[in-house]
Amino acid sequence: MNTRTEAESRRSRKVALASMIGTTVEWYDVIIYAQTAGLVLATLFFAPVAGDLGLLLTFGSVGVTFIFRPLGAILSSFFGDRIGRKPVMVATLLLMGIATTLIGLLPTHASIGVLAPIILVLLRILQGIAVGGEWGAAALLAVESAATRTRGRQGSFPQLGVPMGLLLASGVLALVAGVIAPGEAYLEWGWRIPFLFSIVLVAIGFWVRRSVDETPVFLDLAKKRRQTKVPLATLLKRYWLVVVLAGVLFAGNNASGQMLAGGFLASYATDSARAVPLLPAEVSLATLIGSVMWLVSTYVAGGLSDRFGRRPVFVIGYAALALAALPFFWLSELGSFALLTVGCVIFAVGLGISYGAIPAWYAELFPADVRYAGVSLSYTLGNVLGGALSPLIAVALVQSTGSITTVGLYLIVMCALSIVAAFLLRDRTRIDLSIDNAEEQRRGITVFDRNDSPARV
Template sequence: MSTSVRSARANQRRVAMATIIGTTVEWYDFFIYATAAGLVFAQLFFQPAGESIGLLLAFASVGISFLFRPLGAFLAGHFGDRIGRRAILVTTLVMMGAATTLIGVLPTYETAGVAAPIMLLLLRILQGISAGGEWGGAVLMAVEHAPANRRGRAGAFPQLGVPLGMLLAAGITALMTGWISPGQAFLEWGWRVPFLLSIVLIAVGYLVRRAVDESPVFQEIAAAKQQTKVPIAELFRKHWLLVVLAALVFAGNNAAGYMATGGFLPAYATSPAVGLERTDVLLAVTFAAAVWFATTFTGGVLADRIGRKRTYIIGFSAQIATAFPLFWLINTGELGMLYLALAMFTIGLGLSYGPQAAWYSEIFPASVRFSGVSISYALGAILGGAFAPTIATALVQATGGTAAVSIYLAGMGIVSLLAVLALRDRAGIDLSVANQAEQEVGATIFDTRTPAASADPGTVRV
């Protein structure tokens, strides 16, 4: 094996490690908030509203941050397409960590009155801006460094940071509720510890990300001085339909992830309707995150073998098929059925998440790629996960059951599946700026493609 090949592979390993560590830290911070919102924020920050309305407000505060993800995506996309991917990744990591750590030292409503929820919302907004800019940079660093036949696998690494972040968040919270600060102690001070731990994780992520080389595609763009002056304007002028479809692809997955394994489920499973213990439910969510991790990586590997589109179709079909059995099993009130329900549901969740980084990277042209993947992801999160826990809680309160929630989950999956069918699989396409002309055409079934473009051997028809 030549020295250059060994060097390239070593760099790819560093990139994989940097993207997975960074996204794990970012999403640990994000999921810690969602978990705490479902368990204690109604009592700590929205107490005067009462139990039911307080829970709705707590989940609404989860959704507020999603509304600011597009701002983070716009900013990160603009500067990521102009000054590079790596600088944005470091900035978003530090911003997220600072906001999360500060939440851990906030006064509650009891001590600060209405100022407490206001400060909480402001810090949650900072989390949203950071999350909006994080994902695009991480996936482009991973995918643009990878060889064409391994982009699905490479792109799965930053995706793995999401289930890993949730596993870490649920695991640490379970440790606090079950052993270190059980019962009233968790409400008094234990909930703060997972937020404060973020400062340690941020330090590790910062050091790892600083050591990674800039994306080779951006190095080519910078060397050729082909940075777009206003990438977002060009993106929406030329590729607005692609942005809409890509956002819809993510919406169904994100709705399922946040409603079924995020803040809503711990609150519902520990409610009188089901009656499970808080720590038991958190451990089950931790288990679900591990299954999600495995199926996400499987989705990335499958995307390289059978195509991005086919993998998505399998994933969303599984997600739709399990939308009703998910709650049928949970509503038995048996802990074993909760584990089975989550394991079954997260199979589709992972298979419809693993291929996303590679597919998003391949459907947008190099000059606006950071903007395209970031904004599509942020808009998909708003349409999908932003208020999914709030919607689910409202549906349960209005109907007295979970059938409406299952219909909502299945409906979101169907919308995403239709969006998947409207996109072309472009596995193997040359991602460099030199291939910008081919990248500009043929990403959706609605494009009128020239014979030269349609003959490209890198475009996979599905």
């Protein structure tokens, strides 16, 4: 191996680590809130204000971040396509970490009354803006820095941040709720520990991300002064249909992922009103084991998409996810830790397969001069369509029908819609992503385009 190849390999590994560690930290913050919401925050912040509606309001606060993610995507797309991917990636990480740490320091309703839930929601809004802007930077850092034939695998690293964040969050919650502050101690003060721990993770992520270089595609874009003045306006004028289809492509995965990582499972399985409720530590451990499978299948899916193309991998992933939806929920209501774990593992396989190749396919859909805006807005739209209301919809379905089966049927419908979107978007695996190939990048994006889709190389 020559010196240049060795240097490129080291840079690729460094970029992969930077893209993964940042998304891990940010999704740890998201998941800590979501899993704590049904267990603690409903009681300490919302129930004193809303009574029986406290749980619905709590999961509504989970959805607030999704509503404000588009704002984060809009702000970051302007700067990401004009000043670079790296500065946005560092700034969003800091914003997320500060907001999460402040939640850990926030007085409850018992101390400051109605101000407690109001401030909590404001901090959630900041988290939403941060997450909305962060993913696009991490995804493009990984994909635009990768060799053409390894984009899917390299692009899977920022995707590993979600199962890694879930793994870390579940482990910390299990440790705190089961060992450090079990029982009433967790409700009194133990729940703050996972939020405060975020500041340590942010420091590590900040150090790693500051050390990486800007992507070659953006450096070339800046050198030739070919940045678009208003990327979002150009994107919405020329590629609005691509954004919509790409958002729907991700919506099924996000709606399903929110069941595992968004707090609904933790709330439902530990509900004292159920015949055989599980302990919070048991649910956290089952989720932790499931997140290991999610992580593995996500990485495998990225590599498979390099070999077989993006669309086949997505369709197989969504089919597996739809088939697992009903068994997952049926197993979750039996009051058995072992069966819940089996359900989480089976469910996580489809989650990972339909998630790993998203950065690569998204990057291949948009021209270089609006790529950050396109990737960020598409991903955020998928979050809004799939995840913003999914925990709330799940709670409402169970409360109105008395059956967990309706939630599984809801996810099956979402997966079906994502499969339709996969067939309406062209599979552009291995298209040249450089700015010198802009003309080819602009055509053949959807099946509605009269031009031929770019040929694979």
